[in-house]
Amino acid sequence: MANYTKRDEVAVIELNNPPVNALSFEVRSGLQNALKSAIDDQDVKCIVIHGKGKNFSAGADIKEFGAGTKQQKPWITDACRLADESSKPVVAAIAGTALGGGLEVALFCHYRIGTPSCRVGFPEVQIGILPGAGGTQRLPRLIGVNSSIDMITSGRHVMAEEAMKLGILDKIVTEDIIEEGVKFAKSVVGLDLAHRILKNRKIEAVSPKVFDDEISRVKKKYKGYIAPLFCLKAIQASVQLPYDASMEQELQLFQHLVGSNQAKAQQYAFFAERTSARWQLPTGANSQNASPLPVKTAGVIGAGTMGAGIALCLITSGIPTVLVEQDQKFLEKGIKTMEGDLRGSVALKKMTAEQAKKAMLILKPSVNFEDLHDVDLVIEAVYENLALKKEIFAKLDKICQPQTILCTNTSSLDIDMIAEATKRMDKVVGTHFFAPAYIMKLQENVYGKNTSAETVATVMALGRRIRKVPVLVGTCESFAANRMLHPYVTEALYLVEEGASPYEVDQVLEDFGMPMGMFRVSDLSGLDIGYKVRREAAKRQGIDLTLGTRFVNGERVCLLADVLVEKGRLGIKSGKGWYNYGSPGKKEAIPDPEVLDIIEEHCRKFGIKKQKISSQEILERMQLALINEGFRILEEGIVSKPEDIDVIWIYGFGWPKYMGGPMFYANEMKLKNVYRKICDFHQKYPFSIHWTPSKLLARLSETDLPISNWTSLINSNSKL
Numbered sequence: 236m237a238n239y240t241k242r243d244e245v246a247v248i249e250l251n252n253p254p255v256n257a258l259s260f261e262v263r264s265g266l267q268n269a270l271k272s273a274i275d276d277q278d279v280k281c282i283v284i285h286g287k288g289k290n291f292s293a294g295a296d297i298k299e300f301g302a303g304t305k306q307q308k309p310w311i312t313d314a315c316r317l318a319d320e321s322s323k324p325v326v327a328a329i330a331g332t333a334l335g336g337g338l339e340v341a342l343f344c345h346y347r348i349g350t351p352s353c354r355v356g357f358p359e360v361q362i363g364i365l366p367g368a369g370g371t372q373r374l375p376r377l378i379g380v381n382s383s384i385d386m387i388t389s390g391r392h393v394m395a396e397e398a399m400k401l402g403i404l405d406k407i408v409t410e411d412i413i414e415e416g417v418k419f420a421k422s423v424v425g426l427d428l429a430h431r432i433l434k435n436r437k438i439e440a441v442s443p444k445v446f447d448d449e450i451s452r453v454k455k456k457y458k459g460y461i462a463p464l465f466c467l468k469a470i471q472a473s474v475q476l477p478y479d480a481s482m483e484q485e486l487q488l489f490q491h492l493v494g495s496n497q498a499k500a501q502q503y504a505f506f507a508e509r510t511s512a513r514w515q516l517p518t519g520a521n522s523q524n525a526s527p528l529p530v531k532t533a534g535v536i537g538a539g540t541m542g543a544g545i546a547l548c549l550i551t552s553g554i555p556t557v558l559v560e561q562d563q564k565f566l567e568k569g570i571k572t573m574e575g576d577l578r579g580s581v582a583l584k585k586m587t588a589e590q591a592k593k594a595m596l597i598l599k600p601s602v603n604f605e606d607l608h609d610v611d612l613v614i615e616a617v618y619e620n621l622a623l624k625k626e627i628f629a630k631l632d633k634i635c636q637p638q639t640i641l642c643t644n645t646s647s648l649d650i651d652m653i654a655e656a657t658k659r660m661d662k663v664v665g666t667h668f669f670a671p672a673y674i675m676k677l678q679e680n681v682y683g684k685n686t687s688a689e690t691v692a693t694v695m696a697l698g699r700r701i702r703k704v705p706v707l708v709g710t711c712e713s714f715a716a717n718r719m720l721h722p723y724v725t726e727a728l729y730l731v732e733e734g735a736s737p738y739e740v741d742q743v744l745e746d747f748g749m750p751m752g753m754f755r756v757s758d759l760s761g762l763d764i765g766y767k768v769r770r771e772a773a774k775r776q777g778i779d780l781t782l783g784t785r786f787v788n789g790e791r792v793c794l795l796a797d798v799l800v801e802k803g804r805l806g807i808k809s810g811k812g813w814y815n816y817g818s819p820g821k822k823e824a825i826p827d828p829e830v831l832d833i834i835e836e837h838c839r840k841f842g843i844k845k846q847k848i849s850s851q852e853i854l855e856r857m858q859l860a861l862i863n864e865g866f867r868i869l870e871e872g873i874v875s876k877p878e879d880i881d882v883i884w885i886y887g888f889g890w891p892k893y894m895g896g897p898m899f900y901a902n903e904m905k906l907k908n909v910y911r912k913i914c915d916f917h918q919k920y921p922f923s924i925h926w927t928p929s930k931l932l933a934r935l936s937e938t939d940l941p942i943s944n945w946t947s948l949i950n951s952n953s954k955l
């Protein structure tokens with residue numbers, strides 16, 4: 236709703252829909268009525284619109300879009316048209332965020348003022364739609380076509396200072412936004428409003444080439460996403476058509492997008508991220524009843540690629556950090572990496588040179604563990620070796636304050652075994668970052684059997700603070716993220732043995748929307764890593780793994796990657812892997828006939844008959860193998876909801892948001908179809924344990940319920 240009050244001759248309209256003042260039907264109607272009252276009231280000389288609480292408005296209520304249903308009238312445009320027509324100045328007084336429809340409301344006002352910390356933007360592309368209440372028509376009239384294209388197709392938030400430079404804000408004021416709004420509104424009473432009404436403004440002439448170039452740029456940068464292209468069409472209409480006709484065009488484009496599968500998936504992903512933040516432990520403790528400890532300072536152990544990346548996340552979020560390495564040379568190398576990454580961020584305009592300098596000032600590099608004595612939280616990021624990690628944790632337990640939280644960046648080791656090296660098992664937790672840690676957004680937090688709710692609350696809060704997307708998972712072999720990768724990778728290798736080339740497999744995955752195919756990712760990580768892990772695991776089990784091994788414990792194995800390693804093809808680092816890179820460290824992946832010969836030879840050796848495998852089969856086998864594992868992870872309670880898995884795949888492995896995530900994808904395929912196909916594969920490939928159908932999937936597939944109901948069904952039926 237919208238509250239209407241008066242301060243002398245100033246009407247003050249307050250958008251009131253906590254927590255973010257989303258423009259629901261009630262708010263739109265309230266705004267329309269309040270504007271009518273203010274315009275009709277003879278005593279009112281000017282009008283201020285502001286938002287209750289921390290935000291002006293986060294835009295349209297995304298929940299109302301639900302699967303393409305039309306918003307109930309009045310639209311934002313119906314409500315705000317009154318501002319355009321008003322002879323009394325209307326001022327948008329912006330604190331917090333004015334996003335999407337929120338910014339559109341502000342663009343209907345004659346003036347916009349904002350606090351120094353306010354942000355504006357059109358993030359609609361991120362939820363698969365476009366600004367559908369005049370944003371694509373009015374912004375170009377205010378800040379020009381090029382800047383509008385940048386803002387609308389990227390969806391980025393623009394800070395007050397930049398908004399002022401662009402001309403979106405007329406003034407930056409103090410944080411006391413209502414007082415400032417009233418004062419400003421009074422100061423503009425009586426001024427000519429004609430040139431302040433955006434729909435009346437002339438739009439600059441722009442050559443069609445600008446749009447052709449932008450289409451190419453957007454297609455490349457946001458590969459697979461349709462909304463940014465629709466945004467361009469709408470902006471182009473603003474240049475080519477009169478205002479009313481181009482508004483109509485914007486509405487049509489908006490309506491097309493709002494009903495699209497991509498919008499549905501992207502909006503699911505938006506809410507999944509927020510649902511995933513609401514964690515719970517098997518004890519019943521959860522994000523509502525547990526409080527985080529304050530983290531004023533932090534420590535990182537290990538200045539290798541991961542450690543340096545994690546330290547960078549901390550210092551760029553304003554957390555003073557001690558970075559400890561045992562060797563001065565490695566420490567210096569780590570700092571150089573960090574400085575290089577910061578230079579990259581400055582070049583990409585993600586931060587200013589001043590901010591980068593400030594971040595480095597709160598880093599304390601050290602070769603002395605004792606320097607971790609007073610920090611509130613330590614993240615250990617040394618290489619994967621249980622004995623070494625236990626030694627470090629025992630040392631930390633003695634050096635750090637009793638309340639200090641000790642985190643391990645392990646990707647596979649048992650959290651409980653690491654915790655046992657300390658006398659504070661409740662304060663030990665996994666914080667698994669993904670490479671490159673400074674860039675990848677997923678933070679997979681892993682609780683052990685003694686990890687306290689307070690510790691979990693602290694690392695979940697830390698994740699959000701350092702701009703990661705934190706997800707809570709329980710302990711199991713490889714945890715949730717990497718565990719799901721296993722069947723995906725395995726199935727890719729089987730497909731290659733059976734007749735698909737690695738390049739066909741990668742093409743299918745990239746066409747689906749994955750940023751890189753599985754084989755390119757393996758080359759990037761280094762094939763020798765898996766080689767070592769497989770040999771160590773086999774050694775632990777007393778198995779003699781050789782290139783002649785075909786079955787382990789009754790399960791089919793394919794060691795083609797190991798054949799490449801033994802030929803010196805380690806991936807990008809050696810210049811050759813599944814692809815040829817020309818020379819070590821080069822990134823351009825070129826399909827290599829030599830690899831196809833190696834595969835031929837491998838298949839001949841084992842008498843494997845090759846056949847043509849369709850793109851559809853490649854996709855189904857890879858996706859369904861990981862989906863089945865996802866259901867098992869849910870079934871075992873390693874994660875508490877399907878959204879956790881989707882968030883892991885979107886932010887850890889680049890699953891396209893417009894496909895929602897693997898669980899959402901399964902939901903769209905209908906679980907009965909997913910289950911039937913998995914059963915078929917199980918029958919066809921009995922020696923692949925990953926095709927054993929999940930019991931939870933079997934049970935859910937009988938219900939035909941949508942993904943939004945799965946969690947309550949799982950919780951209400953312990954037999955699942």
Ligand SMILES: CC/C=C/CC(=O)SCCNC(=O)CCNC(=O)[C@H](O)C(C)(C)COP(=O)(O)OP(=O)(O)OC[C@H]1O[C@@H](n2cnc3c(N)ncnc32)[C@H](O)[C@@H]1OP(=O)(O)O
Pocket residue numbers: 254255257290293294295296297298310311332334335336337358359362365366367368506509510
């Ligand atoms: C025809 C007109 C068409 C108009 C197009 C639009 O306007 S579409 C909407 C465009 N706006 C957005 O995409 C903004 C989405 N919101 C955000 O980016 C962030 O929420 C925020 C505003 C930057 C605030 O971030 P913060 O971290 O402080 O809070 P949360 O993200 O956790 O959000 C708090 C709760 O509010 C819910 N929510 C946020 N925005 C909306 C929205 N636009 N509609 C509905 N609900 C919204 C969010 O889901 C959180 O709810 P919980 O129940 O607490 O999880």
